[in-house]
Amino acid sequence: MSEFNEAQYRNPAASMDMxxxxxxxxxxxxxxxxxxxxxxxxxxxxxxxxxxxIANMLYVIDPNSGALAGYTGLGWVVAFAPLVVILGSSFMMKNPSKTGANLLYWGIVTLIGAGLGAWVLLYTSSSLALTFLVTASAFGALSLFGYTTKKDMTGFGSFLIMAVWGLIAGFLVNMFLKSGPMDLILSGAGVLIFSGLIAFETQKLKYTYYAIGGDETQLSVATSYGALNLYISFINLFQMLLRFLGDRR
Structure with missing residues (x-):
């Protein structure tokens, strides 16, 4: 029975029309x-x-252009807080409750949203709107692919998750090197990585639904975690595309 359930989780499309x-x-x-x-x-x-x-509490702003010139101490805390919370939750929330998963989702979304003011100060409104439309269109196509494909992406997803950590390390190193070409290379890699993750995470949600069955509590937890994973991938894809499409102030 356990072998059947595992196979159904990995590729339920083989046994039913989803x-x-x-x-x-x-x-x-x-x-x-x-x-x-x-x-x-x-x-x-x-x-x-x-x-x-609030902007003056988080950022150093150029008095002439009104553009972002740097971060205050509190700004750096807000910028890195989502990563710290995500890492901490992976160790402390092994069996999350419905309420816990919901609070985690909105907590991380709030922290990330609070740090997005930097993008508003750094890029023009028109380029932010254009990049959002491009990201939303790409997200829709990639998520549809992940939902409809019959190919099991489990192994591919594991590779992408490892690539994310490599990408984070690369950006941290480049914070000190300040290399323009390296930033573009990392951003290009990020577009590919997060595009793949959107498709993978969509398929994983589909598999998770059938693995859970009708358990309402687990489905609620899966909804929060699924929304969080797709939200983070969307935000990161938007950020990577913004480096190519965005016009700085």
């Missing part, structure tokens, strides 16, 4: 709705933290 499963559709819609609300909340926080007096 495109007509109303339960799966409802579950995926819940994930996308929660992610969309997170993006909306992040946009609100990005605006709030880009205008005085």
């Amino acid at each position: 495109s007509v499963d109303q339960g799966l559709r409802s579950f995926m819609l819940g994930v996308y709705n929660k992610m969309a609300l997170g993006l909306l909340w992040s946009a609100v926080l990005a605006y709030v933290t880009s205008v005085p007096p």
Whole structure:
């Protein structure tokens, strides 16, 4: 029985037609709705933290152009807080409750949103809007691919997750080197990595739904974690594309 369940988790498409499963559709819609609300909340926080007096608490702003010139101590704390919370939660929340998963989602979304004011100060409004539309279109296509493909992406996803940590290390090193060409190379790699992760995470959600069955508590936890993973991938893909498409102030 355990071998059958594992095979069904890894590739449930082999045993059922998921495109007509109303339960799966409802579950995926819940994930996308929660992610969309997170993006909306992040946009609100990005605006709030880009205008005085809050912006002056987080950022060093050029008095002539009004553009971002650096971070204050509190700004650096806000910038790295989401990564710290994500790492901490992976150790402390082994069996999260419905409430715990929900609080984790909104906590991380709030922290990330609070740090997005830097993008508003660094790039023009028109380039932010254009990049968001490009990111949203790419996300839709990639998520649709992950939902409909019959190919098991489990091994590919494991490689991508390791690549993310390499990407983070590369950007941390480049904070000291300040190399323009290295930044572009890392950004290009980031576009590919997070594009792949969006497709992988969508397929993983589909597999997770069938592995859980009808357990409402586990489905609620999976909704929060699924929305969080897709939200983070969306935000990172947006950031990487912004380095290519964004016009600085």
